[in-house]
Amino acid sequence: MPPSSTIPIGELSRRTGCNIETIRYYERIGILPAPVRRGRFRRYDSGGVRRLAFVRRARELGFPLDTVRTLLALAEGGGHSCDQARQMAETQLADVLAKRADLDRMAAVLGDLVHACGAGDAGGCPLLEALSD
Amino acid sequence: MPPSSTIPIGELSRRTGCNIETIRYYERIGILPAPVRRGRFRRYDSGGVRRLAFVRRARELGFPLDTVRTLLALAEGGGHSCDQARQMAETQLADVLAKRADLDRMAAVLGDLVHACGAGDAGGCPLLEALSD
DNA sequence: CTACCATCTGTAGTAACTACAGATGCAAGC
DNA sequence: GCTTGCATCTGTAGTTACTACAGATGGTAG
Numbered sequence: 001m002p003p004s005s006t007i008p009i010g011e012l013s014r015r016t017g018c019n020i021e022t023i024r025y026y027e028r029i030g031i032l033p034a035p036v037r038r039g040r041f042r043r044y045d046s047g048g049v050r051r052l053a054f055v056r057r058a059r060e061l062g063f064p065l066d067t068v069r070t071l072l073a074l075a076e077g078g079g080h081s082c083d084q085a086r087q088m089a090e091t092q093l094a095d096v097l098a099k100r101a102d103l104d105r106m107a108a109v110l111g112d113l114v115h116a117c118g119a120g121d122a123g124g125c126p127l128l129e130a131l132s133d
Numbered sequence: 134m135p136p137s138s139t140i141p142i143g144e145l146s147r148r149t150g151c152n153i154e155t156i157r158y159y160e161r162i163g164i165l166p167a168p169v170r171r172g173r174f175r176r177y178d179s180g181g182v183r184r185l186a187f188v189r190r191a192r193e194l195g196f197p198l199d200t201v202r203t204l205l206a207l208a209e210g211g212g213h214s215c216d217q218a219r220q221m222a223e224t225q226l227a228d229v230l231a232k233r234a235d236l237d238r239m240a241a242v243l244g245d246l247v248h249a250c251g252a253g254d255a256g257g258c259p260l261l262e263a264l265s266d
Numbered sequence: 267c268t269a270c271c272a273t274c275t276g277t278a279g280t281a282a283c284t285a286c287a288g289a290t291g292c293a294a295g296c
Numbered sequence: 297g298c299t300t301g302c303a304t305c306t307g308t309a310g311t312t313a314c315t316a317c318a319g320a321t322g323g324t325a326g
Contacts, residue, residue: 010272020273021315029313040274040321050265057264062239065313075261082258086250089260093243100236103229106195110226117219125215127222128208131190132183143303153304154284162282173290173305198282 006036006043016052023052031055031065031072063092139169139176149185156185164188164198164205196225 013020026032027042032051035042044052054075058068067088074081109130116126123129146153159165165184168175177185187208191201200221207214242263249259256262 085260089247096240103233107229114222127218
């Protein structure tokens with residue numbers, strides 16, 4: 001493939017919706033390999049675009065970067081790694097469900113308090129009193 | 134009240150379930166006032182215990198520390214601050230609901246992928262393929 | 267020739283803790 | 297008297313995942 005089919009970092013940013021600073025950050029911490037350069041400018045080919053898109057999708061599912069690293073290795077290693085991948089997805093799912101349960105509890109309490117505050121209590125603020133106990 | 138009714142930081146930690154390091158951190162950033170000292174040791178009275186308990190409860194509802202600061206001021210200012218408090222609770226509730234919606238989306242996708250991986254596909258790992266697109 | 271644009275490097279800031287390292291002082295046990 | 301252990305102290309650095317500069321550079325457009 002000709003070198004003209006590569007794109008600069010700004011274009012990669014636009015295509016993936018990923019911040020330029022974040023792309024450079026990913027490179028610095030080894031999530032993305034250092035791309036070839038034309039002079040001092042980074043140039044990305046289709047493989048680079050795909051890798052970053054992969055990372056973004058994984059991040060959207062909440063996978064921590066360390067896990068994304070492993071996931072990338074599995075995807076690029078190509079093979080019978082479904083078990084390991086599923087294992088990580090299960091861990092992540094459990095984490096997400098736990099966080100959601102936390103948020104549910106918070107939302108319930110906050111909803112009650114907002115409601116109680118709206119009722120215009122006589123003594124004091126129900127919210128501040130609930131926090132003061 | 135006699136000085137013997139005050140407790141050291143370890144006891145405060147035990148009573149509130151708040152890490153000692155976290156208590157000192159709160160003091161450093163001005164969430165908690167610097168307590169009196171007996172020699173070089175911090176001593177907390179019932180007011181100190183109450184303040185920290187307030188902070189913990191607010192944090193359990195997900196309020197950011199900056200908001201907790203304001204909430205504390207409202208609670209200690211004592212007055213007609215219910216409107217402002219409710220306003221903050223509404224903001225926080227909106228934030229919690231938005232985060233929960235994010236987690237819901239993640240959980241749905243992750244659940245599907247875990248399920249698909251469990252089905253033992255022929256070609257490759259459905260999870261890795263979904264991320265690769 | 268100057269203005270502008272994208273890019274570069276390197277560092278520091280964000281939120282809310284958490285985790286040391288190394289010092290100090292007191293009380294109990296031998 | 298001496299040692300051991302405990303709780304506390306201060307101060308600094310690490311965590312996660314970015315984000316936000318400052319200040320330099322190089323190429324193109326008017």
